[in-house]
Amino acid sequence: MSGSARGGGSRFLYEPFDVAHARMDVHERITQERWSQLERRLNHIEVTLDRLERRIWLAVYGAASLIMADIAYGLISISVS
Numbered sequence: 001m002s003g004s005a006r007g008g009g010s011r012f013l014y015e016p017f018d019v020a021h022a023r024m025d026v027h028e029r030i031t032q033e034r035w036s037q038l039e040r041r042l043n044h045i046e047v048t049l050d051r052l053e054r055r056i057w058l059a060v061y062g063a064a065s066l067i068m069a070d071i072a073y074g075l076i077s078i079s080v081s
Helices: 019-080
Strands: none
16 A cells, blocks of 8 residues: 555545545435435325325215215105105
């Protein structure tokens, strides 16, 4: 290594620490983590909306079937009388 050719010691004594590069790396990691959390939350919202949509359609079909049953009952009671 080049550090041993200089006479030993810490590499931090000879090589400057690039603060800007370290900050950019940390910022990229934080951004990536935030993005993955946002995707996770959006997936959760999408699943919840799908479940809600199924429940709404079930309620619509239930109401329609009750109306149809009431109409059928009315027709049957008219024809029997």
